[in-house]
Amino acid sequence: MARTESTMQKLGTPMPSFSLADASGTPQDSANLQGPRGTLIMFICNHCPFVVHVADELGRLGRDCMERGVGVVGINSNDAENYPEDAPERMPAFASTHDITFPYLVDASQDTARDFAAACTPDFFLYDGSGMLIYRGQLDSSRPDNGIEVTGEDLRAAVDALLDGRPQSASQQASLGCNIKWKSCSNCCTSETN
Numbered sequence: 625m626a627r628t629e630s631t632m633q634k635l636g637t638p639m640p641s642f643s644l645a646d647a648s649g650t651p652q653d654s655a656n657l658q659g660p661r662g663t664l665i666m667f668i669c670n671h672c673p674f675v676v677h678v679a680d681e682l683g684r685l686g687r688d689c690m691e692r693g694v695g696v697v698g699i700n701s702n703d704a705e706n707y708p709e710d711a712p713e714r715m716p717a718f719a720s721t722h723d724i725t726f727p728y729l730v731d732a733s734q735d736t737a738r739d740f741a742a743a744c745t746p747d748f749f750l751y752d753g754s755g756m757l758i759y760r761g762q763l764d765s766s767r768p769d770n771g772i773e774v775t776g777e778d779l780r781a782a783v784d785a786l787l788d789g790r791p792q793s794a795s796q797q798a799s800l801g802c803n804i805k806w807k808s809c810s811n812c813c814t815s816e817t818n
Contacts, residue, residue, distance in 0.1 A: 626802060626803060627800055627801070627802075628743055628744040628800070628801060628802060628803040628804075629743065629744065629798040629799065629800055630742075630743050630744055630747045630748075630760060630761065630762075630798045630799040630800075631741045631742075631743045632760055632761065632796070632798050633740070633741045633749065633757060633760050634757070635757055635758060635759075635760070635792075636756050636757060637756070637757040638755055638756060638757075639654070639658075639663060639665070639749070639751045639755040639756075639757065640654075640736070640739035640740055641653075641654045641655065642654045642731075642735075642736045642739065644699065644729040644730060644731055644736060645729065645730055646715075646727060646728060646729055646730070647712040647713065647715040647716050647728065647730060648716075652697075652727055652729055654697075657695050657697050657727060658695045658751075658755065659689070659690070659693050659694040659695030659696075659753075660693045660753065661692065661693035661694050661753050661786065661787060662693075662694045662695070662750065662751055662752050662753055662758075662783075662786050662787075663694065663695040663696075663697070663750075663751045663755070664685075664686075664689055664694055664695070664696045664697070664748065664749070664750050664751075664779075664783070665697050665699065665740065665748070665749040665750075665751070666682065666696070666697070666698045666699070666746055666747070666748055666749075667698075667699050667700075667701060667737060667740070667742040667744075667745055667746060667747040667748075667804065668682065668698045668699070668700060668728075668745055668746050669700050669701075669702045669707075669710045669745045669805075670700070670709050670710050670714050670715060670718040671707065671709035671710055672745040672746075672801055672802040673768045673802070674744075674745060674746060674767065674768060674800065674801035674802055675745050675746050675801065675802075676768075677766065677767070677768040677774065678746060678763055678764075678766065678774050678776075679718070679721075679722035679724070680722050680723070680774070681763065681764075681774045681775070681776045682698070682722065682724060682746070682763075683722045683723035683724045683725070684723075684776070685763075685776050685779065685780065685783075686698075686724060686725060686726040687723075687725060688780075688783075689783055690725070690726060692783075692787055693787075694783060694786070694787070696726035696727075697726060697727050697729060698719075698724065698726055698727065698728040698729065699728075699729050699730075699731050699736060699737070699742075700712070700715060700728065700729070700730055700731060701731035701734050701736065701737035701742065701804050702745070702804060702805040703734075703805040703806065703807045704732070705807075706805065706807075707805045710805070712730045712732075715728050715730070716728075734804070734806060734807060737804055742804060743803065743804060744799060744800065744801035744802060744803055744804065745801045745802050745804060746763060746799060746801050747760075747799050747801065747804075748760065748761065748762070748763060748779055748799055750779070750782050750783065750786065752786060758782070758786060758792050759779070759782035759786075759792055759796060760796065760799075761778060761779075761782075761796040761797050761798055761799055762778050762779070762797045762798065762799040762800065763776050763778060763779045763799070764776050764777045764778050764779070765777075765778070765797070767800065778796075778797065781793065782796075
C-alpha cells in the first residue's frame with residue numbers, strides 16, 4: 625500500500641462551500657449540511673484499505689456527532705472510471721455494510737477535494753459552529769497493519785473539546801491513507817496504491 629499523509633490545512637481556514645449529489649443523484653448543499661455546533665467533513669471511499677479498516681468506527685462516530693449537533697458528511701472524490709469499486713452505485717452498499725447514516729456524497733469533478741486540500745482517504749476536517757477549521761488529522765493511531773485497536777480517540781477528543789468549549793490540542797497528527805485517486809494521475813496510481 626502506498627501511504628499518503630493529509631496536508632494539515634492551516635487551522636482557522638474557513639470551510640469551503642460545495643454542492644454535491646449523493647449516489648442517487650439527490651443534490652446536497654454544504655449550507656444545509658452544517659450542524660448547529662460544528663461540521664465534520666470526511667474524505668472517504670469504498671475500497672481503500674485504510675478506510676475499510678476504520679469504516680465501522682466512522683459509522684459510530686457519525687451517529688454520535690449528529691446526535692450531539694455536529695453535522696457529518698462523507699465525500700468520495702476518487703476517480704470512479706479507473707477505480708470502479710469507488711463508483712457511486714457501490715456507495716450505498718458500503719454505507720449500509722458499515723452502518724453509515726450521514727450523507728455520503730460524490731465529488732465527480734474532484735473540485736471539492738481540491739478546495740479542502742484533501743490528499744488521502746481517510747482525511748478529516750472538523751469545523752466549529754462558525755465554519756472555521758479547528759481540527760485536521762487522524763481518526764486515531766490504528767492502521768490496517770499495526771495491531772492498534774480502532775477507537776477514533778483523536779477525532780473524538782477534538783469533537784468533545786469543540787462541544788465542551790475547550791481549546792483543541794496543539795498536537796494534531798496527520799491522517800494517513802491511500803492517496804485520492806486523481807483523474808489527472810497517470811503513472812502515480814498503480815495497483816500498490818489500492
